[in-house]
Amino acid sequence: MNGITSLNKTGSDQTDTWIDFKHTDGAFTVKMPLPPQEVKKELANSTHPGYPPYLINLYVAVDSVNLVSYLVRYNDYPAGLYLADKSLAFNSVIKELESKGKIIKAPIVVFKDGYEGRKVDLSIAETYMQIQVYARGNRIYLLMKQNVNSAQAAVEDQFFDSFHFEKYAPNKGVAFSVGNIDLIMPEKPFKSIDVKDEDSSFLKEDNIYYATNKNSGGVYAIEAGSCLNMQESKSWIAYTLKLWPA
Known part of the structure; x- marks a missing residue:
């Protein structure tokens, strides 16, 4: 959960009118003082080498x-991984924040549109940051408001209250075939590189294919493997479909 950095003191002077910023793929809307700049980053998957990287989407205004910076960040877990424990994810973010600065207000539990999150204030390099982080299915959202001119909290505005989740955009998907089955996956699947224990499975050449819906973060998987029917001496293919919804 890297990618949190202190922002510099550059930007536009267009602060007279706040705009409604709606992001279709990110499925959120928020008010910001001006149209944000989009930044995309890839972070190596250090816990699962060989798996796809984390794709970080940032929107900065x-x-x-007034020397106040605003940021909305979201990322899905890479194909093959799923957010099973929100508390662990929140603790990871807070631990990262503690490594960069000093916690001013201890984290508290918050909710946005029914989704659980954490709220925390901290001081970094003589600036004051207010952070909110939320988990929505397999996706993590982080909102940051930073007073870059003072170690005191910036004047309250509509940024945090205006943030809301939107419906997920439709995903057309792509055609995918394995064995004698054809189906639609949200993207070209990633073939798991995990080594299975052959002694514990009746399937041979057992493979798992994962795909992530980029519009929702939902994870899809299909497991396929061949098995020899000892009585009829015929091979057959077993399929298991799995879904970790957004």
Whole structure:
């Protein structure tokens, strides 16, 4: 859960009118002082080498008159991984924040549109940051408001209250075939590189294919393997479909 950095003091002077920023793929809407700049990053999957990287989506707007920076960040877990424990994810983010600065207000539990999150304030390099982080299915959202001119909290505004989750955009998907089955997956699947214990499975050449819906973060998987029917001496293929919804 890297990618949190202190923002610099550059930006636009267009602070007279806040805009409604709606992101279709990210499925959220928020008010910001000006249209944000989009930044995309890839972070190596250090816990699962060989798996796809984390794709970090950041949207940054800087009020250069009041010297306040605003950021919305979201990322899905890579194909093959799923957010099973929200508390662990929240603790990971908070631990990262503690490594970068000083916690001013202890984390508290918050909810947004029914989704659980955490709220925490901290001081980094003589600036004051207010952070909210939420888990929605297999996706993590982080909101940050940073007073880059002072170690005190910035004046309250509509940023945090205006943030809301939207419906997921439809996903057309792509055609995928394995064995003698054809189906639609949300993207080209990733073939798991995990080694299975052959002694514990009746399937041979057992493979798992994962795909993530980029519009929702939902994880899809199909497991396929051949098995020899000892009585009829015929091979057959077993399929298991799995879904970790958004």
